[in-house]
Amino acid sequence: MQILKCHIGVGPAVTGEALVADDNFSARYDLDRIKGVFSRPQHKLAGQSYRDKILVLNTAKGGVATAWMLYEMQSRGITPKAILFNNANTILVQGAAMADMAMCDRFIDGDVTTLIKT
Amino acid sequence: MNLTDEEKAMHDGAMGPVQQWAIDHQIKVGRFFDAIDMVPVSQAHMMADPESFGDAGVAFMEDMVTAGAAVTIPMITDPRGVDLNHYRPLGQTETMADLERRFIAACEAMGIMMTNTCVNYQTIMPPVLGDHVAYGDTGVVIYSNSVCGARSNFEGGPSALAAGLTGRTPRYGLHLDENRQATKRFKVTVQPADLTDWGVLGAVIGRMAGSYWEVPVIEGISHAPTSDQLKHFGAAMASYGSTPLFHLVGITPEAPNLAAVGGDHLSATEIGDADIASLRSQFGRKGDKVDVVVFAAPQLSIVEMEQVARLMDGQRMAVPVIVCTSPQTFGDAKRMGFVSRIESSGGTVLEGTCFYNQYAREIGEANGWVRLLSNSAKIVNILGGYGYQPALASMADCVAAAAAGEIV
Numbered sequence: 456m457q458i459l460k461c462h463i464g465v466g467p468a469v470t471g472e473a474l475v476a477d478d479n480f481s482a483r484y485d486l487d488r489i490k491g492v493f494s495r496p497q498h499k500l501a502g503q504s505y506r507d508k509i510l511v512l513n514t515a516k517g518g519v520a521t522a523w524m525l526y527e528m529q530s531r532g533i534t535p536k537a538i539l540f541n542n543a544n545t546i547l548v549q550g551a552a553m554a555d556m557a558m559c560d561r562f563i564d565g566d567v568t569t570l571i572k573t
Numbered sequence: 574m575n576l577t578d579e580e581k582a583m584h585d586g587a588m589g590p591v592q593q594w595a596i597d598h599q600i601k602v603g604r605f606f607d608a609i610d611m612v613p614v615s616q617a618h619m620m621a622d623p624e625s626f627g628d629a630g631v632a633f634m635e636d637m638v639t640a641g642a643a644v645t646i647p648m649i650t651d652p653r654g655v656d657l658n659h660y661r662p663l664g665q666t667e668t669m670a671d672l673e674r675r676f677i678a679a680c681e682a683m684g685i686m687m688t689n690t691c692v693n694y695q696t697i698m699p700p701v702l703g704d705h706v707a708y709g710d711t712g713v714v715i716y717s718n719s720v721c722g723a724r725s726n727f728e729g730g731p732s733a734l735a736a737g738l739t740g741r742t743p744r745y746g747l748h749l750d751e752n753r754q755a756t757k758r759f760k761v762t763v764q765p766a767d768l769t770d771w772g773v774l775g776a777v778i779g780r781m782a783g784s785y786w787e788v789p790v791i792e793g794i795s796h797a798p799t800s801d802q803l804k805h806f807g808a809a810m811a812s813y814g815s816t817p818l819f820h821l822v823g824i825t826p827e828a829p830n831l832a833a834v835g836g837d838h839l840s841a842t843e844i845g846d847a848d849i850a851s852l853r854s855q856f857g858r859k860g861d862k863v864d865v866v867v868f869a870a871p872q873l874s875i876v877e878m879e880q881v882a883r884l885m886d887g888q889r890m891a892v893p894v895i896v897c898t899s900p901q902t903f904g905d906a907k908r909m910g911f912v913s914r915i916e917s918s919g920g921t922v923l924e925g926t927c928f929y930n931q932y933a934r935e936i937g938e939a940n941g942w943v944r945l946l947s948n949s950a951k952i953v954n955i956l957g958g959y960g961y962q963p964a965l966a967s968m969a970d971c972v973a974a975a976a977a978g979e980i981v
Contacts, residue, residue, distance in 0.1 A: 465601050479815075483625070484958045495958035514784050516815045518955075519709045520930065522729020523625035530629030544785035544815050545606070545746060546729045552601040553731040 459570055461539075464559025465552045471536040474508040476500045477568045479516040480538065480547070482524035491533040509537045511571045515544035525550035539567050574603050574743070575610040583739065591642040595735035602732060603743030612705050612744040614725075616647050617737035618693060619685065620709035621730045622654030622930035623672040630730070631672055634679035637734075642683045648737035649688040649697060650680065651710045652872060652897070652927040659923055664939025669932055685737065689925030690899035691871050694721060695800060697901070702826055705748055707736030711817070712808035712871050712951070718818040720803050722826040724748045727785070727817055746785075747818055753827060755790035755820055757782055758839035763846055764795055768805045768877075769967045770849075771798065772950030775806035777848045779814025790820040790828060790836040797824055801874050808871050809950035856953045857946065857964025859980050865942040866890075866975040868968070869897035869928040870952035877968075878906040882914040884972040890919035891978040893940070900925045920975075928952065933959040946974050 476499040487494035491506040515521070525547075528534040537557035538547065551558035564570055582588050583596040599611065621630070655665055655673040677687060688697055691710045700706050700723030708714045708725040717723040726746040728736060736742045746752055759778055765771045782789045789810070798806070798821075810816045820828035820836070828834045868881055873896060881896055896915055898906060903924040906912050912922045923931075929952050937943065937960055945961045947953055948971050953963035966980060973981045 463604055465605055484955055486958070494960075497957065514815070516813075518711045518812065519620045519727050519729045520622070520625040522731055523621065523627075523630050526633070526731065527625065527627035527629045530627070542784055542786060543605075545602070545726045545732075548605045549598075549602050549729040549732040552598055552605075553729075 459567070460563050461559045462561035464557065465548060466537065466555055466557035469509065469536045469557045471507060471509045473511050473571050473573055474500065474503065474505060475511040475568055475571050475573045477513055479514050480510070480512045481516050481518065482521040482528070483518055484516065488524060488528055488533065505535045506533050508535050509539065510535045511539045511567055513568055514540055514542045515547045519546050522546050522550035522553060525554040525556055529554040529556060539571070541567055574600055574608055580611060590640045591637055591738060595738040598731060598735045599739065599741070599743050603745060606743065606745035608743035608745040610744055611741040612748050613741050614646065614705045614707045614736055616649070616698070616700065616706045617644070617728070617733045618649050618651065618706070618708040618710065618713060619730050619733040619737065620651040621676060622652070623669055623676060624654050624930060624932050626676065626730065628672070631675045631679070634676060638679050638682045642738060644684045644737040645740040646737060648685045649693060650685060651689070651691050651713070652930060653689050653925050654931050656923045656926045659921065663931070663936045665932060665936060688900070690901060691927060692804065692874060692899055695804070695874055696899055707733050707742045709733045711811035711815070712804065714817050715807035715811040715819065716804060718747055719807060719820065719825050752788070753818060754788065754835040755839060756787045757789045758836045758841045759789055759791045760841040760843050761791060761793035762843055763849060765802070767967050768801060769948045769950065769965060771802040772805040772809040773849055773852055773965070774844070775809035776813045776950045776954065777844055777852050778819070779810035779812065779816050780852070781842065782810070782814040782816045785815045785817060787814070787816065788818050788820070789816065790822060790831065790834050790839070792822045792831065792841065794821055794824060801877060804871050805950065809954070812951040812954045853965060857966070857980055861964060861980045862944055863892050863946045863964070863974050863979055864944045865892055865940070865946070866894045866971050867928045867945060867947045867952060868949070868971070869895070869947070870949040870955070872927055873898045873902065875902050875905050878902060878911045879909070880968060881972070882911040884969055885915055885918035885920060888918050888972070888976045890975045892975050894920035894975045895928055896920055896922045897927050898922065898924065929955045929959070933961070937961055946971055946980065
């Protein structure tokens with residue numbers, strides 16, 4: 456087992472299957488939150504289910520809606536188990552804190568989207 | 574984090590469960606971003622549309638009210654997702670409207686002012702240089718930071734609420750001097766003219782900046798832009814890059830010159846016609862059919878309302894035209910006759926909403942809208958994920974396309 460170290464995060468300890476892409480993330484821009492899939496055609500995970508996965512992505516993009524959306528997604532149980540970023544933004548962290556979802560970033564070994572495979 | 578005695582009392586529950594939730598949320602976020610302490614804020618602004626918060630968010634807000642929640646600083650709201658005076662014609666349901674009504678009732682019970690605007694820096698109370706605030710809506714934050722010189726991070730709905738309740742926010746990110754220095758330098762060799770040009774330039778820079786933690790400094794703009802131009806510029810930059818702050822050398826208050834923001838130590842990337850054309854080429858071409866034309870994102874100022882009304886005068890639109898403005902501007906636009914002029918040409922003016930946070934997927938499906946045309950570089954970026962094929966054109970070309978039914 457390989458251990459990767461990162462900055463202090465938020466949320467509980469979780470175990471799960473990784474879904475990795477060198478791409479960015481916004482719940483509003485990229486997801487069909489009812490079906491639980493990436494819906495934005497240009498996203499590298501387009502068409503893939505994120506439910507119960509540990510998403511591994513580069514950074515956050517776009518707007519503030521994701522903060523409420525993670526909480527709403529968590530209430531319906533159609534949500535990733537965790538999201539790992541190279542660099543999170545404030546919205547994603549605020550949303551994870553609200554939803555009690557595991558999230559962390561700033562991995563000291565380098566680009567987390569290459570350190571972890573799907 | 575270093576907490577004051579009052580903040581410790583909040584966290585211990587001595588000031589009740591509402592303050593305890595709020596400060597606990599802020600401490601979690603503050604630890605993630607290495608905040609040393611909290612900073613008092615003068616205003617909070619909350620993004621909250623029903624598509625985002627859903628049943629769970631409304632229930633959360635109602636529980637907060639039951640627990641005695643009351644804001645302690647002036648707190649205002651971003652656009653709503655449902656215009657309660659005009660939702661059935663859009664295909665929005667009673668369920669959507671009821672969520673909105675319940676959310677509004679909860680906000681009002683806490684003392685939140687339902688301003689329902691993403692252009693509060695034009696219409697409510699613009700922040701001033703050095704003013705620490707807790708604003709939601711990326712367009713509001715980037716404009717307030719960059720053009721006003723205020724200090725705010727992107728505060729999502731729950732965090733803006735927490736700030737409204739405690740009157741403070743964790744001191745991290747853009748509240749700190751060191752994070753407001755430029756990290757990327759751009760030299761513009763084209764001069765944007767209309768609002769869409771400004772939006773496209775913002776989009777190009779946002780995409781190149783690429784992260785919340787990058788601060789672009791931009792040289793080469795030859796004249797002071799208008800507030801509406803900077804509104805589109807910033808909103809697009811924030812949308813494409815998650816960027817919360819830019820500096821325009823000689824124009825924005827923290828960058829009287831390049832050195833003031835550390836830009837003299839950075840090598841410059843040129844942005845020219847090819848970069849602008851490349852971005853535009855992703856969003857439609859002449860002859861494409863149009864299902865709906867949307868003016869929104871950000872909400873229109875009174876100046877834009879007059880421009881749209883004038884462009885539509887005497888014409889009959891072949892496809893629906895949706896115009897979103899703030900309640901403050903709506904009142905003026907109605908009084909001055911702009912609303913009736915737009916409506917008499919077949920357009921619809923929505924009050925206190927913004928198209929993309931109005932259940933965009935559902936209203937698109939209900940009305941058969943796929944090919945959407947707008948002059949907003951921000952909205953065409955967002956709506957690709959909602960099942961639309963978005964296209965971009967100037968305000969005048971959007972109106973001409975709406976009259977013709979295709980991009981002209």
